[in-house]
Amino acid sequence: MKKPWLLACLVLAVLADLVFTYAQNLRLTIDGDLAAIVVPRADYAAVLHDPFGLGVLLTGGWYSAPNRFFSHIMMREYCLHMPLALQAVSSPITSVYASMALLNVLVQALLLYVLGWYATGTRRLGSLRLWVAMALLVPFFQTSGYNGQMAIIDNSFTYNFFYAIPVLLLLVLLWPLFRAAWCGQPLRLAWYQLVAMLLLSVVLALSGPIIGGAVLVLLVGVGVRAGRQRWQLPAAERLRYLSWQGFLVCGWLGAWCLYSLYIGRHNTENLAVTISVWQRYQLVPHGIFDELTSKLGLPLLVAGCLGNAWLIRRRLPATAEGLRIRKVLRWIGWFALVYVALLPLGGYRSYRPLILRHDSILPITIALVAFYALSTSYLLEHWAGQLRRWYGLGVLGVAFVFMYADHRLYPRHDNACERQALALLGQADAEPTVQLPDDCTVMSWKPITNPSESATNAELLSHWSVTKGHKLYYYSGQWH
Numbered sequence: 001m002k003k004p005w006l007l008a009c010l011v012l013a014v015l016a017d018l019v020f021t022y023a024q025n026l027r028l029t030i031d032g033d034l035a036a037i038v039v040p041r042a043d044y045a046a047v048l049h050d051p052f053g054l055g056v057l058l059t060g061g062w063y064s065a066p067n068r069f070f071s072h073i074m075m076r077e078y079c080l081h082m083p084l085a086l087q088a089v090s091s092p093i094t095s096v097y098a099s100m101a102l103l104n105v106l107v108q109a110l111l112l113y114v115l116g117w118y119a120t121g122t123r124r125l126g127s128l129r130l131w132v133a134m135a136l137l138v139p140f141f142q143t144s145g146y147n148g149q150m151a152i153i154d155n156s157f158t159y160n161f162f163y164a165i166p167v168l169l170l171l172v173l174l175w176p177l178f179r180a181a182w183c184g185q186p187l188r189l190a191w192y193q194l195v196a197m198l199l200l201s202v203v204l205a206l207s208g209p210i211i212g213g214a215v216l217v218l219l220v221g222v223g224v225r226a227g228r229q230r231w232q233l234p235a236a237e238r239l240r241y242l243s244w245q246g247f248l249v250c251g252w253l254g255a256w257c258l259y260s261l262y263i264g265r266h267n268t269e270n271l272a273v274t275i276s277v278w279q280r281y282q283l284v285p286h287g288i289f290d291e292l293t294s295k296l297g298l299p300l301l302v303a304g305c306l307g308n309a310w311l312i313r314r315r316l317p318a319t320a321e322g323l324r325i326r327k328v329l330r331w332i333g334w335f336a337l338v339y340v341a342l343l344p345l346g347g348y349r350s351y352r353p354l355i356l357r358h359d360s361i362l363p364i365t366i367a368l369v370a371f372y373a374l375s376t377s378y379l380l381e382h383w384a385g386q387l388r389r390w391y392g393l394g395v396l397g398v399a400f401v402f403m404y405a406d407h408r409l410y411p412r413h414d415n416a417c418e419r420q421a422l423a424l425l426g427q428a429d430a431e432p433t434v435q436l437p438d439d440c441t442v443m444s445w446k447p448i449t450n451p452s453e454s455a456t457n458a459e460l461l462s463h464w465s466v467t468k469g470h471k472l473y474y475y476s477g478q479w480h
Helices: 006-026 034-038 042-048 054-060 069-085 092-120 128-140 155-163 165-182 189-207 209-233 242-265 269-272 276-291 295-312 318-345 363-381 387-405 416-427 452-463
Strands: 433-436 473-474
Touching: 006 092, 006 128, 006 363, 034 042, 034 128, 034 155, 034 452, 042 069, 042 318, 054 242, 069 092, 069 155, 069 165, 092 128, 092 155, 092 165, 092 189, 092 363, 092 416, 128 363, 128 387, 165 189, 165 209, 165 242, 165 363, 189 209, 189 242, 209 242, 276 318, 295 318, 295 387, 295 473, 318 363, 363 387, 416 433, 452 473
Parallel strands: 433 473
Antiparallel strands: none
């Protein structure tokens, strides 16, 4: 193996960053949606009893998140059992934060690995090229810094079950299709691989709010490209060498995503929409401007991708691989354009006032990060001497900007106050309702001022053995 010392350094660097990320995540607060989904609260109970949304299909019923069963069930099972398992080595309160940090870091590690496949074409953990790509990807996973602008792993733990994890699974599903297209070969799978992809398609279509739209935009683009290529062939050859497996997977996935979008129209959370579709479209330019100007992170990533494409075109000999890499960026641009154009049709949320936010644009962020690793790896591999040294310094400069932005071990709003409140609840013996002294959030988006609003949280805290029985809580500030 070439340069084993370099491989060892890269492995240690990636692992060190994951350890640091774990330490950062240990200090994040518990978001206000966690208990409602895990217990579950009454409005989220229906989806757990209707995995495929048949209540919508057969009766036209309405309930919360009818097309997100698998995200709900994954989150519920993990949060009910993992903190209890960790209590063998930690206190109940610590086990809650540790379980969230572990899940976030595991998803980040898997995303690094899978994105490394796309950047290098290899899944072999002993590959130096794979670890170079993973090291290039590391700085873009922001826990503080640019998290609010371009988060891949969200600071709100709940969101990762509906955004990062489904995107991770989608990348795994698309990998065989991507490799076949990259190599110009028809898709060929063993029967068990084909069955696994068909089953995973169902899980993905019914997981999270962005998968259906992203997949359909992607499939339309692939269909247009394949149709144009086939049309250029003689009529007698247009149907030759077509992959029935590829058609089956894409058709099956597309059908389930269409079904998911249909039943998603009966989501009671959409009833709170107070602005028209036209008004939502008027907000999109403001959302784009805000994403590209609020902080340096996303525009620097976009500039890095465009710069790499220009360097491949102007500073390297023309090759088929270089041309394919540049086409990838072109397709990412078209995907981003169509995806953003369709976002307003997904509804409006008050916590996403400009339609675009780090969570809703996650597929675009992932695509840009993957392209950056792909194109940077290509340039580092094909340049030598002084050019490579100067370019390497530029790459290190980009990495430094992102890593410096994310250098804070303690977030600006850490969980110290929340931990103290949970400890106080754990020490309360006889009182069924506890007044908390500090004005901070405890498993909520804002301080709870009415004890009844803490009922769902209290049930989960009792399950985790954080409290002795069912303890309601509140702050005295505005409650009457």
